[in-house]
Amino acid sequence: MQELTDHFGKPIAAAYDEATAARSTPAVVDPVVDFLVGLTGGGRALELGVGTGRIALPLAERGVEVHGIELSEAMADRLRAKPGAERVAITIGDFATAQAGGSFSVAYLVFNTIMNLTTQAEQVACFRNVVSQLDPGGCFVIEVLVPELRRLPPGETTRVFAASEEHWGIDEFDVARQGQISHHFRKVGDGFELRSTPFRYVWPSELDLMAELAGMTLRERWAGWDREPFTSESRSHVSVWEKPAE
Numbered sequence: 001m002q003e004l005t006d007h008f009g010k011p012i013a014a015a016y017d018e019a020t021a022a023r024s025t026p027a028v029v030d031p032v033v034d035f036l037v038g039l040t041g042g043g044r045a046l047e048l049g050v051g052t053g054r055i056a057l058p059l060a061e062r063g064v065e066v067h068g069i070e071l072s073e074a075m076a077d078r079l080r081a082k083p084g085a086e087r088v089a090i091t092i093g094d095f096a097t098a099q100a101g102g103s104f105s106v107a108y109l110v111f112n113t114i115m116n117l118t119t120q121a122e123q124v125a126c127f128r129n130v131v132s133q134l135d136p137g138g139c140f141v142i143e144v145l146v147p148e149l150r151r152l153p154p155g156e157t158t159r160v161f162a163a164s165e166e167h168w169g170i171d172e173f174d175v176a177r178q179g180q181i182s183h184h185f186r187k188v189g190d191g192f193e194l195r196s197t198p199f200r201y202v203w204p205s206e207l208d209l210m211a212e213l214a215g216m217t218l219r220e221r222w223a224g225w226d227r228e229p230f231t232s233e234s235r236s237h238v239s240v241w242e243k244p245a246e
């Protein structure tokens with residue numbers, strides 16, 4: 001497996017909470033936390049790519065024992081500096097391979113973070129790594145977008161997803177290997193600064209197959225955390241796979 005690059009170093013970590021403020025309001029976070037609390041059944045929760053604690057901290061506040069795995073020391077440092085951080089244990093490592101210690105009733109991977117693993121092999125390894133850390137009957141939850149290929153005409157490889165004076169966002173697709181590089185041009189002073197992050201987009205059905213390879217079955221799939229129906233028009237999904245209970 002290839003050496004992983006940390007795309008969330010100090011400058012990104014410093015700006016992360018402000019950049020994601022719209023996803024950190026109670027209106028967005030509470031349904032996520034309610035959903036996860038409902039699955040824990042009093043057990044422990046494991047967040048893969050815990051970041052600065054957007055979900056882990058409010059979940060721990062609800063009395064759930066939360067453990068996070070995180071690649072970026074800078075993101076973990078931001079989490080550790082927040083009130084309540086002592087309730088969230090952190091393991092620095094790659095969530096496709098790192099073990100947090102002990103077993104969990106729920107593991108979760110939100111905000112498209114499965115796509116940070118840029119090969120199919122790494123995404124499959126992640127499912128296998130999760131199942132090895134789940135209690136019997138435990139659940140793995142993923143929140144991820146549905147690949148936006150219907151917006152890409154044949155022969156085109158790029159799509160503009162943000163266009164303003166301050167920020168231009170362009171996705172670059174490599175359909176043959178399900179690669180997607182998100183380019184962000186942000187205004188800094190008189191010029192623009194470019195940040196590009198590689199992803200691997202992944203289909204719901206492909207995730208189901210990865211779960212099956214790891215010995216889990218699909219239990220629920222919704223369009224969002226309030227359990228809205230998942231349809232052909234849904235732009236993202238929240239899926240829950242279950243480890244056998246024996």
Ligand SMILES: C[S@@+](CC[C@H](N)C(=O)[O-])C[C@H]1O[C@@H](n2cnc3c(N)ncnc32)[C@H](O)[C@@H]1O
Pocket residue numbers: 004007008020048049050051052053054055069070071072075093094095096110111113116117
């Ligand atoms: C989009 S942020 C999401 C953070 C947090 N889960 C949230 O919802 O705000 C993705 C996080 O996953 C981490 N990450 C990406 N790939 C990782 C990997 N292979 N192993 C561990 N952490 C990883 C990044 O460093 C970053 O903190």
